[in-house]
Amino acid sequence: MVFNPFRRDPRSDERLEDGRPRLPPGQRLTDGWPVLHYGGIPRIDLATWEFRVFGLVEEELTLNWDEFMALPQAQMQNDIHCVTTWSKFDNDWQGVRFRDIVARVKPLPEAKHVVFHSYGGYTTNVPLDEMLSDDDMLAHTHNGEPLSIEHGWPLRGVIPHLYFWKSAKWVRGMEFVAQDRPGFWEMYGYHMHGDPWTEERYG
Ligand SMILES: Nc1nc2c(c(=O)[nH]1)N[C@H]1C(S)=C(S)[C@@H](COP(=O)(O)O)O[C@H]1N2
Numbered sequence: 001m002v003f004n005p006f007r008r009d010p011r012s013d014e015r016l017e018d019g020r021p022r023l024p025p026g027q028r029l030t031d032g033w034p035v036l037h038y039g040g041i042p043r044i045d046l047a048t049w050e051f052r053v054f055g056l057v058e059e060e061l062t063l064n065w066d067e068f069m070a071l072p073q074a075q076m077q078n079d080i081h082c083v084t085t086w087s088k089f090d091n092d093w094q095g096v097r098f099r100d101i102v103a104r105v106k107p108l109p110e111a112k113h114v115v116f117h118s119y120g121g122y123t124t125n126v127p128l129d130e131m132l133s134d135d136d137m138l139a140h141t142h143n144g145e146p147l148s149i150e151h152g153w154p155l156r157g158v159i160p161h162l163y164f165w166k167s168a169k170w171v172r173g174m175e176f177v178a179q180d181r182p183g184f185w186e187m188y189g190y191h192m193h194g195d196p197w198t199e200e201r202y203g
């Protein structure tokens, strides 16, 4: 198909079941998949890769790659929205739902937020009760292919109802905390929450 910058994708006018526009305010649809991150791509070796869940939980958890892949596997399809105004619809993801990990580690009652930790040092914060839906997961596969290294191989968060900076690439750990704590971009002024439909971009 010839690229026509003036053609409006009809999906831009769709509505969600609850009536909100499928495309959040101030966003534009992209067909490609931009690569965005701060700093370099971390070097990761699956043989030494580790995923750690720690902090305010009854049972901390450390898994190697084979152990992670032995967790219940799930699939989901959803839209992603970057604060730099691109949105990408209809992404197919495979991975492990957060709620299956949460059931395993059993957060303490005072645990209210999760800080994601990535290889390379990136961090981001998400409210615990906002990552437990069918759609929230740690994904290793996108549209049937293992994630490419620049999109977060071998494992990234996907929390599609928040701006995409909340979906950490190269995840190596999840820390359960009582008080909300800013991650990397949040310390530089990005919003602590990041709802695309109310444009919680900065501040
Ligand atoms: N580890 C890590 N994860 C990250 C980032 C980053 O800099 N480092 N950037 C975030 C931002 S701002 C966006 S928009 C998405 C981009 O993901 P993509 O490159 O797969 O499109 O990754 C998010 N996750």
Ligand SMILES: [Mo]
Pocket (backbone or CB within 6 Å): 036, 082, 083, 084, 164, 165
């Ligand atoms: Mo972003």
